[in-house]
Amino acid sequence: xxxxxxxxxxxxxxxxxxxxxxxxxxxxxxxxxxxxxxxxxxxxxxxxxxxxxxxxxxxxxxxxxxxxxxxxxxxxxxxxxxxxxxxxxxxxxxxxxxxxxxxxxxxxxxxxxxxxxxxxxxxxxxxxxxxxxxxxxxxxxxxxxxxxxxxxxxxxxxxxxxxxxxxxxxxxxxxxxxxxxxxxxxxxxxxxxxxxxxxxxxxxxxxxxxxxxxxxxxxxxxxxxxxxxxxxxxxxxxxxxxxxxxxxxxxxxxxxxxxxxxxxxxxxxxxxxxxxxxxxxxxxxxxxxxxxxxxxxxxxxxxxxxxxxxxxxxxxxxxxxxxxxxxxxxxx
Ligand SMILES: Cc1cc2nc3c(=O)[nH]c(=O)nc-3n(C[C@H](O)[C@H](O)[C@H](O)COP(=O)(O)O)c2cc1C
Numbered sequence: 496x497x498x499x500x501x502x503x504x505x506x507x508x509x510x511x512x513x514x515x516x517x518x519x520x521x522x523x524x525x526x527x528x529x530x531x532x533x534x535x536x537x538x539x540x541x542x543x544x545x546x547x548x549x550x551x552x553x554x555x556x557x558x559x560x561x562x563x564x565x566x567x568x569x570x571x572x573x574x575x576x577x578x579x580x581x582x583x584x585x586x587x588x589x590x591x592x593x594x595x596x597x598x599x600x601x602x603x604x605x606x607x608x609x610x611x612x613x614x615x616x617x618x619x620x621x622x623x624x625x626x627x628x629x630x631x632x633x634x635x636x637x638x639x640x641x642x643x644x645x646x647x648x649x650x651x652x653x654x655x656x657x658x659x660x661x662x663x664x665x666x667x668x669x670x671x672x673x674x675x676x677x678x679x680x681x682x683x684x685x686x687x688x689x690x691x692x693x694x695x696x697x698x699x700x701x702x703x704x705x706x707x708x709x710x711x712x713x714x715x716x717x718x719x720x721x722x723x724x725x726x727x728x729x730x731x732x733x734x735x736x737x738x739x740x741x742x743x744x745x746x747x748x749x750x751x752x753x754x755x756x757x758x759x760x761x762x763x764x765x766x767x768x769x770x771x772x773x774x775x776x777x778x779x780x781x782x783x784x785x786x787x788x789x790x791x792x793x794x795x796x797x798x799x800x801x802x803x804x805x806x807x808x809x810x811x812x813x814x815x816x817x818x819x820x821x822x823x824x825x826x827x
Contacts, residue, residue, distance in 0.1 A: 498696045498719045500663045501633035503564045503590055505720065508713065508741055509533035510734050511665070511698055513724030514568045514593070514637065517778075520555075522765035524562055526758050527727060532734040533720070534564050536637075539595045539609075542571030542580030556587040557769070563590055566635060570595035572607030574622045581629040591662070592630055594623060596638040596652075599671045610671035613642045613652070620655045627660035635663040637700070637722075640683050643672040653687045657695050665722050668701040678702060681716040688717045698722045704733075706740045713741075729785020731758065752790075756817040759786040760810065767806065776804055790820055 498505045512519055512527050514536035519527075524535050537555050544552030558565050567589040571577045577594075584592055596619060598609030605611065612619040627634045636656055641647035653664055666687070668679035679701025688697050699718035703709050704726035713721065727733050732750050739747045750758070762782060767775035780801040787793045796816055803809050 500564075500591060500635060500696060503534075503633065505533050505564070505696075509698075509720035510737055511720060511722040512536065512727060512734075513665075513700060513722045514539055514566075514595070515724050515728075517781075518724075518728055521557055521559060521562075521769050522762050522775075522779075523728075523731075523782075524565075525765045526731045526762050527734060528562060529758075529761075530731045530733075530735040531738045532727075532731075534566070535562060536566045536568045536593055537589075539568045539570050539598060539603075540580075540584070542569050542573070542576045545569070545580040545583045546576055556584065558587060558589055565589050566591040566593040568593040568595050568637070569626075570598060570603060570608045571622075572611070574618075574625050577622055578625045578629045581626045581634075585630040585632055589632065591633040591635055592626060593635045593637055593665075594626055594661075596636055597667050597671075599639070599674050604671060610639055610642065613639065613648065613671060614646070616648060616652060616655060619652065620659055623656050623661060624659040633662040634660065635665065636661050637665040637667070639667045640670050640680070643670050646670075647683060649683055650687055650690070653690070653697070654692055657693060661695060663696045663698065665698040665700050668699065681712060681718070684718060685716040688719075696720065700724070706737060706746060709737050710740065729782060729788060752817055752820045752823060755786050756813050759783070760813055762786075763806070763809065772806065773804075776806065776809070787816065790816070790823065 497507055498509050510533050512532045512535040516538045519538050540552050540555045567584045569580050569584055581592055595609055596612045598604060603609040640649045649666055666684050668681045668684060681699050684699050687693055696719040698720045699716055700722035703721050703723050709721055736747050763779045766779045783800045784797050796812060799812050
């Protein structure tokens with residue numbers, strides 16, 4: 496059965512790219528889209544930044560036709576600011592607006608935004624209602640299990656946010672205090688799926704990094720789809736591999752070196768197109784090691800790549816990698 500968010504038809508068991516600051520920008524989204532991801536989100540965008548017209552926040556509103564369906568994710572601590580930010584974000588023309596109630600980092604959570612709203616469900620509900628009422632678009636929410644081990648309240652959160660009109664919920668199976676430590680636990684996500692009151696799609700998030708895990712957790716936790724973050728960094732092929740497996744029951748071979756180089760080149764080119772040569776080349780530096788994980792002594796190439804600031808020279812090193820490792824089977 497197809498999963499739907501409002502009028503958006505995501506097909507059966509969709510795979511979502513998690514919103515990731517400094518990662519899920521248009522260049523990275525391009526390579527994920529090429530590899531079959533079903534829905535994507537922008538990096539989180541500060542509601543305060545949006546209403547102040549801050550350049551950094553505004554730039555994150557850039558979305559492209561080929562990216563659809565795509566959600567713009569916003570966060571904030573003040574309800575009126577969130578309302579105004581929703582109106583601004585809606586004008587950018589996304590398919591939906593997502594609210595971040597999951598971010599654990601101090602800068603966000605300790606300023607009353609992100610996961611900190613898990614400590615005040617009344618405010619979270621009021622904020623969500625305000626966002627829903629400020630846009631014609633579907634509103635979705637991404638959150639965690641709760642603030643800490645003693646307050647795992649996502650079950651109640653799911654009911655209350657559905658009641659004020661959210662149309663899908665993505666849950667990262669950790670609490671705020673866990674940050675990214677320990678294992679994600681999807682048990683409560685299944686509890687929510689089994690709650691007869693819950694009708695909206697529920698997506699599982701946290702630690703999916705292989706076909707085995709995705710297939711096992713799909714069955715075990717009964718989720719409507721999976722959201723993947725870290726495992727896609729430097730490995731956007733995870734989407735096509737999972738899709739293929741779910742459609743056919745068979746495993747695709749991993750990408751060849753040629754394909755890895757090609758995707759890395761595209762990512763670099765898109766980065767330059769969108770950010771300009773200086774920032775585009777600079778920000779691409781953090782991605783090289785991820786694209787070539789498993790290559791012996793890659794450090795040597797990485798050292799070269801991160802020092803170069805001319806695209807032709809970078810392209811040359813990439814060609815060198817391609818020819819030097821043409822016959823290597825990378826085990827990922
Ligand atoms: C570098 C990085 C940036 C992130 N930025 C965001 C963000 O902007 N908004 C958000 O909701 N979650 C953010 N997250 C959390 C991810 O969306 C996701 O919930 C988390 O990484 C767990 O999923 P994973 O195990 O598949 O990576 C970020 C995570 C990482 C690693």
